Amino acid sequence: MNRMYLLLFGLAIALAGTALWAFNTVLEFEKPAIDLKEDLSTIGQGRFIALSVSDQKSGIRSVSATISQDGKDHVVLSENYPGGTREQALSPELNLRGLHLKDGPATITITAEDHSWLKNRTTLAVETSIDTVPPQIGLISSAHNVNAGGTGVALYRVSEEVTRTGIRVGDRFFQGYPYAIQAKPCHIAYFAIPVSASKGGLKILITARDKAGNESSVILPHLVREKKFKDDKITLSRAFLEQKMPEFRQHDSRVPATPLEAFLFVNETLRVENARTIQAAGSKTQPKALWEGTFLRMKNAAPMAGFAQERTYLFEGMAVSKSTHLGVDLASTERAPIESANSGVVVHAGYLGIYGNTVIVDHGLGLSSLYAHLSDISVKIGQNVARGETLGSSGSTGLAGGDHLHFSILVGGEFVNPTEWWDAHWIRDNVTGKLTETASQEAPATQKAQPAKAKAKGKKKKARG
Template identity: 30%
Template sequence: MQYHRRQGGFVKLFGLIFVLVLIGGGIFMLSSDSFEKESPKISYKNPTIWNLKDSFFVGFTDDSGIREYSISINDNGSKIPLELVKEEATKCDIPVNTNNVCVSFKKPQQVKSSNESLELEVVAIDNSKWNFFSGNTTTENIKITIDAKNPQVAIVAHSYKITQGGSALVVFRAVDDNLDSIQITNGQYIFKPQPFYKDGFYISLVAWDKGESTFDGKIEVKDKAGNVSIVPINFYLQKRQYRDSTIPLTDNFIDGKITSLTQEIGERDISEFPNKVSLFKYINEEVRDYSFNRIYEVASVYDRDSIVSDFKINPFAPLKNPAVMASFGDSRSFSYQGEIVSRSNHMGLDIASIKQAPVISSNNGVVSLNEFVGIDGNAVVIYHGLGLSTLYAHLTSSNVGVGDEVFSGDIIANTGATGLALGDHLHFSVLIQGYEARTAEWMDKDWIRDNITDVILESKQIIDRL
């Protein structure tokens, strides 16, 4: 009897141990990364439109890693495996680690450019020991729309010429069922066109940076499949020579205007600068760059989606009977004790009249900036439409606020000497999508008629005939 009781005890103990092992094993399986239950994730371009020219990329991600993967074409019930090339994870826009896989494939022979679509079966199995060590499986069917046609682009009309440092206008048509992006480049800057007059037509002002010797104007249209059409804009290019000058710096100027402006900005203490040259370079270079970037930030943001039906602009004349103090495009070198220490470009027109002269808005617009901006001092920016803004700088005071609508003939401010200005005057700039352009053009009614107004009128007449 004692033997049987002892034997029964062993059986109970063994059973308890077995149950504990099962429970422990279950807990281990549920908590261990080796037995994770998450299925692999499959990522690909969305929307799924393919031009058959570029490679198509598919990414696989899983915490336990990818053990197997395959991609096949579903062709009337049969599956045709594709030859896959392993790629860097960044090409599939997935995290870079050893658990993830990125693959690509090129146009299969079975698929023609005339096909409207194709269907893929994508399978991925991870390294998990779940499902009795067989892992988790994801199967996904992907329907890809085929678009192998380039967008259609045709120029309707444009300004005859563009001058170095100046502006021009272009109107064109861009058509594609899967249109994605449209931009104009000049070899340096990018300009975004706006819808114009009727569906499928676009309009844009462009500018040629005065510091660039060439202008390579092109319209680039891209669709969602990655097809790209590039069309040159055949402006007549007119080179222009701008004035170079050397300005000697004096101790009085640095100790006076430069020091006081640094203190007014308040970003750095005068004691931080080891010498007078470094103090001047801070204002002329670092603060100047800040001022440019701030003005660009404001003038480059506007409604680009609303259709432009017309655009009328008066010649700008911000002061009555002004005297010109400095012209657009002047290149300035600054010397101290006989040595060139800094350079800058004057990208506006300096004009002066009486002190505290009223500043006039020559055109309707909306105020997009009214604040103290580095070397520009108290400044106002007005947006006039079609990417065109104007800057009024060195003001003593202004009569407008951000968001205010102004009209032709309104007095918006008074001239002054704030910022980097030695005497009372107005710094006036014209901005094309945030980039400075030659002011003289926009103050000339004949230039505006020939290069803007007539081009828009001609474009509308052509579009009406199409």
């Protein structure tokens, strides 16, 4: 008999517990939470309201969003969750033109309700300003004659405050930085021209996006000078691979044991990973030019290999791998001092796969220089370096057969031909000259004062072209 009572008692407790639990889930007092993911103080055509709603107790029953202007409400979101949801991310699109909303003030109201018997409700009202006018872009620099594999520089103005602006070359984006010409604000951007760029085959756009999310772009008129780069065949001896590959294995346990497999891993997989590291280092840039004058070329050094050389690697008579040499190789004496080509800030100092011991110096506005295969490094990340200051000594670390410097220049993390930056005429015609030329164009008084100089410049350009 006792056992029977015990069983009934247990059953009663279980039932009471279930009822209490059910009661708790539907009768709760906590309001749903609404979390806006972005600033909505200004909104433009095609903008999304990124938000998330959550209710940890009874769950979300419904979410709605309206946009109101001049006393009219327009529903932009209406979702129901009969089964409840603890957390929900939503991003309704604001088709402002479709809703016949006009530029000016408006209110966005978001409401979330839960499954409690009390229908706990949270309402969030955001005062916003509708702006569907995209920024106007005005090009100020002229004569963008660029070399395949080289660097381009452009100056332009935007009509309003922007959150993102720069130059799009194919699928690559190069950030534009605030600049001023005679105290008038504008933007400057350095951009890289692909090695394979052809005359008429490249689309370069200046783009700008405002706070409301409106984006505009204009074509940057330019002229590409096509370039032919040399091909090179490199014979890999078994002795070289057997001597070199253990260095990579020391730094990276993924490097295979057999010499050829090790080389293929290093030359292909590691090369791609190193390029990503370099791109990330190159993006740590100052928003102003830190450099001045021409870039220094390693003293008393013989050129060993040029930029954009297409390399085919031969092993025991077979072509086994390929690469594009995105720098210049220079050799002098062993352990020669390596100087910073220009002033800047060290953004990388350490071992970097195929590049061995490497230093990367940021020169501002996305421009940086890279020094590879060093035997030792004498600078630290974050250190300011002057033009000509010693960074370390040359060596043969990484994928190098002998003591030499591999020197690269990068724009927005993309490799460009360094020889342009060694050339005072190129810098004057394509970078510094553009700034002063633009300044004189914009101020008629200055232009009148220097007509002879402007003429001489025009003549010189023709002679060089």
